[in-house]
Amino acid sequence: MSLSVTAQRAPGAADSRRPSPIMREAAAGTPQPRRRPAQLAAAGPLQCPPARRPRCRGDGAVLPAWAALPAEVGGGRLGMAAALPAEVGGGRLGMAAALPAEVGGGRVGMAAAAKVEAAAAAAEERVRVWAAAQVASGRRVALVTSGGTQVPLETRAVRFLENFSSGRRGAVSAECLVSAGYGVCFLHRARSVFPWARVLPPPGPALLDAFRLTPGPPPGVAADPDALPALLPALRAYREAADAGALLSLEFTDLNEYLALLRATARALAPFGSGVMFYLAAAVSDFYIPASEMPEHKIQSSEGALQITMKMVPKMLSPLVKEWAPEAFVISFKLETDPLILIDKSRQALEKYRHQVVVANILESRRTSVIIVTKDSQTPLSLSEEEIAQGVEIEEKIVSYLQGQHTLFMEKKI
Amino acid sequence: MSLSVTAQRAPGAADSRRPSPIMREAAAGTPQPRRRPAQLAAAGPLQCPPARRPRCRGDGAVLPAWAALPAEVGGGRLGMAAALPAEVGGGRLGMAAALPAEVGGGRVGMAAAAKVEAAAAAAEERVRVWAAAQVASGRRVALVTSGGTQVPLETRAVRFLENFSSGRRGAVSAECLVSAGYGVCFLHRARSVFPWARVLPPPGPALLDAFRLTPGPPPGVAADPDALPALLPALRAYREAADAGALLSLEFTDLNEYLALLRATARALAPFGSGVMFYLAAAVSDFYIPASEMPEHKIQSSEGALQITMKMVPKMLSPLVKEWAPEAFVISFKLETDPLILIDKSRQALEKYRHQVVVANILESRRTSVIIVTKDSQTPLSLSEEEIAQGVEIEEKIVSYLQGQHTLFMEKKI
Numbered sequence: 001m002s003l004s005v006t007a008q009r010a011p012g013a014a015d016s017r018r019p020s021p022i023m024r025e026a027a028a029g030t031p032q033p034r035r036r037p038a039q040l041a042a043a044g045p046l047q048c049p050p051a052r053r054p055r056c057r058g059d060g061a062v063l064p065a066w067a068a069l070p071a072e073v074g075g076g077r078l079g080m081a082a083a084l085p086a087e088v089g090g091g092r093l094g095m096a097a098a099l100p101a102e103v104g105g106g107r108v109g110m111a112a113a114a115k116v117e118a119a120a121a122a123a124e125e126r127v128r129v130w131a132a133a134q135v136a137s138g139r140r141v142a143l144v145t146s147g148g149t150q151v152p153l154e155t156r157a158v159r160f161l162e163n164f165s166s167g168r169r170g171a172v173s174a175e176c177l178v179s180a181g182y183g184v185c186f187l188h189r190a191r192s193v194f195p196w197a198r199v200l201p202p203p204g205p206a207l208l209d210a211f212r213l214t215p216g217p218p219p220g221v222a223a224d225p226d227a228l229p230a231l232l233p234a235l236r237a238y239r240e241a242a243d244a245g246a247l248l249s250l251e252f253t254d255l256n257e258y259l260a261l262l263r264a265t266a267r268a269l270a271p272f273g274s275g276v277m278f279y280l281a282a283a284v285s286d287f288y289i290p291a292s293e294m295p296e297h298k299i300q301s302s303e304g305a306l307q308i309t310m311k312m313v314p315k316m317l318s319p320l321v322k323e324w325a326p327e328a329f330v331i332s333f334k335l336e337t338d339p340l341i342l343i344d345k346s347r348q349a350l351e352k353y354r355h356q357v358v359v360a361n362i363l364e365s366r367r368t369s370v371i372i373v374t375k376d377s378q379t380p381l382s383l384s385e386e387e388i389a390q391g392v393e394i395e396e397k398i399v400s401y402l403q404g405q406h407t408l409f410m411e412k413k414i
Numbered sequence: 415m416s417l418s419v420t421a422q423r424a425p426g427a428a429d430s431r432r433p434s435p436i437m438r439e440a441a442a443g444t445p446q447p448r449r450r451p452a453q454l455a456a457a458g459p460l461q462c463p464p465a466r467r468p469r470c471r472g473d474g475a476v477l478p479a480w481a482a483l484p485a486e487v488g489g490g491r492l493g494m495a496a497a498l499p500a501e502v503g504g505g506r507l508g509m510a511a512a513l514p515a516e517v518g519g520g521r522v523g524m525a526a527a528a529k530v531e532a533a534a535a536a537a538e539e540r541v542r543v544w545a546a547a548q549v550a551s552g553r554r555v556a557l558v559t560s561g562g563t564q565v566p567l568e569t570r571a572v573r574f575l576e577n578f579s580s581g582r583r584g585a586v587s588a589e590c591l592v593s594a595g596y597g598v599c600f601l602h603r604a605r606s607v608f609p610w611a612r613v614l615p616p617p618g619p620a621l622l623d624a625f626r627l628t629p630g631p632p633p634g635v636a637a638d639p640d641a642l643p644a645l646l647p648a649l650r651a652y653r654e655a656a657d658a659g660a661l662l663s664l665e666f667t668d669l670n671e672y673l674a675l676l677r678a679t680a681r682a683l684a685p686f687g688s689g690v691m692f693y694l695a696a697a698v699s700d701f702y703i704p705a706s707e708m709p710e711h712k713i714q715s716s717e718g719a720l721q722i723t724m725k726m727v728p729k730m731l732s733p734l735v736k737e738w739a740p741e742a743f744v745i746s747f748k749l750e751t752d753p754l755i756l757i758d759k760s761r762q763a764l765e766k767y768r769h770q771v772v773v774a775n776i777l778e779s780r781r782t783s784v785i786i787v788t789k790d791s792q793t794p795l796s797l798s799e800e801e802i803a804q805g806v807e808i809e810e811k812i813v814s815y816l817q818g819q820h821t822l823f824m825e826k827k828i
Contacts, residue, residue: 154751158578158697159576159699161567161573161574162574162576163573163574190618191616192617196622197619200621203606203616204605204608204611204663205608205656208611211637211645211649213649214636219646220646221636221649227635228635231625232634235625235635236627238622285573286713286720297752298751305701306700306701306726307721307722307723308722309720310719310721310722311719312718312719336711337572363572363712
């Protein structure tokens with residue numbers, strides 16, 4: 001029998017055990033000097049110092065982590081990722097722009113990439129204004145990413161690689177963070193679990209049965225009494241959050257949209273320094289197919305077995321921590337199925353990306369227990385049988401613990 | 415650059431251009447003599463004639479299409495698919511059981527497979543009773559499949575191959591079929607678009623904003639006036655259908671569940687002969703990874719590029735038409751991205767599977783135009799600009815046309 005799924009080097013690709021240029025620079029890049037938190041009034045686009053503009057591109061030279069291609073992208077605000085085009089054969093667009101074209105593919109992909117970029121630019125401005133208002137009203141700010149990314153296998157795609165994630169972790173955490181006094185920018189997969197809306201059943205007979213016709217006049221629709229005990233408090237909490245503007249919702253579906261929006265929101269939040277928490281709970285694909293290697297049309301099943309080779313997506317934690325928002329409190333999530341490698345993988349991530357916290361969890365037990373891993377500590381959190389029976393959510397404990405860590409971080413005690 | 419996605423033979427696999435045993439038998443199998451519609455009272459498990467029990471298994475011999483493994487599976491009700499175990503190295507379980515184990519994998523997979531089988535058996539009984547009641551009350555019966563299947567890439571899976579489908583085609587069609595007097599068994603992907611519930615926004619702020627708190631006492635929740643014009647008629651139609659029992663909802667998520675439920679429902683509906691319509695709108699994966707070739711744990715991205723080889727899923731249209739429900743009126747859907755091959759592919763399917771209708775559609779234009787392809791005809795249906803503006807759905811035209819074809823089929827005029 002043929003070996004079916006192997007994590008191995010792509011035939012013809014460069015030795016993938018050697019880090020790609022973008023990974024090399026991420027690993028080797030000198031940590032940026034920590035800037036003082038910018039004042040609210042001073043919050044504006046971060047300028048790339050002219051003297052440090054990249055000397056070359058497209059010739060295989062490694063670009064420094066902060067390298068931008070201002071002339072090409074019209075703003076000097078693209079960073080590390082700008083190295084990717086050289087790697088993947090592009091050149092005109094900065095990374096978050098290049099990845100979309102690469103992932104989306106060809107003519108269709110280029111148009112889609114331009115749309116993604118425009119949406120990300122609009123989101124950046126929106127988040128900047130929103131965050132300023134939140135901070136002005138005394139809230140800390142958190143970016144919560146949630147749900148799984150989609151990666152197309154065809155240019156006109158009918159098939160996709162999906163990462164498992166209902167979005168429940170992110171949605172419940174967002175609720176807890178709002179309760180704890182954060183303004184939350186909720187960057188989530190479209191149609192994944194949404195804060196407060198999660199008390200409603202998914203689309204189906206149960207959702208329809210949660211409502212009944214009221215005769216009137218005029219005729220109307222009301223929640224079924226059975227649905228009220230869950231729906232009333234959720235709707236109240238949502239209204240309260242909505243009135244305070246404490247939840248800003250942004251949606252992604254595919255990997256490009258996620259990457260472009262992550263960078264846009266990170267930049268918009270960077271001026272608020274250590275008061276910003278990044279709570280990166282989304283399940284982001286590690287793999288994608290470059291546009292140049294993607295078939296345009298639906299893969300025909302009549303041609304036999306299917307063989308797919310996917311490239312690695314550069315980890316965005318690196319530019320996020322080093323460049324986009326270097327002063328923020330950054331939490332990543334590590335989901336594994338093998339408990340034996342969980343802590344090692346978490347520690348490796350902390351060492352590699354130099355961020356503050358990894359929330360480590362195992363697929364089967366993720367709803368009831370996690371381990372909070374920091375440079376110096378390892379703190380298991382779990383629900384007791386009693387707490388489970390009472391409907392306590394593990395996210396309440398995670399957020400409560402991390403809120404405390406964030407306070408210590410802001411006070412420079414950790 | 416390495417070639418990235420190719421539809422080609424798996425290394426080490428048998429020549430996949432030669433049909434697999436199951437495909438060979440599907441192609442070569444003598445059409446079964448058409449049985450008279452069984453009377454309701456006589457509806458029971460179809461018995462496999464003892465003389466035709468398979469002579470051998472596990473030795474590579476081609477099993478006849480009707481072959482069952484009664485001794486192993488305890489019931490003589492498993493059909494063609496029983497050939498798969500021999501092909502994929504199993505032996506104890508019949509096909510719908512074997513595929514789940516194969517797709518689900520290992521110990522985890524075996525337990526899951528048993529669960530899937532039990533659920534399918536329960537569904538079969540439920541559909542049998544429900545359909546009898548529908549027919550007794552003067553309704554024809556339709557099985558509508560809807561939404562996309564999920565195929566895991568790991569045994570303890572965090573990554574999946576997904577086929578694109580919102581489930582909109584199936585959901586709107588189910589509504590139209592109920593209106594046209596059919597009892598509809600709606601076999602759909604969990605969380606895909608659901609009949610009538612589709613007027614509600616997806617989970618997110620828009621869904622929460624569709625409702626408002628009513629002060630009471632007692633406090634309650636009512637639909638926002640803006641949501642009422644769409645919600646009221648949908649909820650009324652749903653209630654009417656629910657009261658008549660005209661919609662039976664069954665859910666699947668992964669490919670195994672879909673296959674097992676398709677077979678179970680097909681068998682439950684077979685006794686109702688030509689009065690049954692199969693409306694197969696689900697987007698079913700053409701590819702899967704056998705359990706024996708699947709990594710147990712999450713594929714580690716640190717090991718470089720990802721290479722995946724997937725096998726072809728046997729087309730279930732073949733046993734459905736030849737064996738499970740040979741007298742039914744069967745409609746399949748063909749979605750392509752390349753208009754140049756659409757009609758040819760549709761005609762090939764009709765010739766190969768000998769069913770009645772293919773609804774051919776192109777990804778980009780599927781919401782406004784289709785071509786109904788039969789052995790002798792090719793009928794384009796489309797929406798005019800005016801109809802689009804009025805909110806007419808293409809499914810209204812599809813269902814109206816197919817209802818007429820079904821009547822002619824029942825009267826043996828086509």
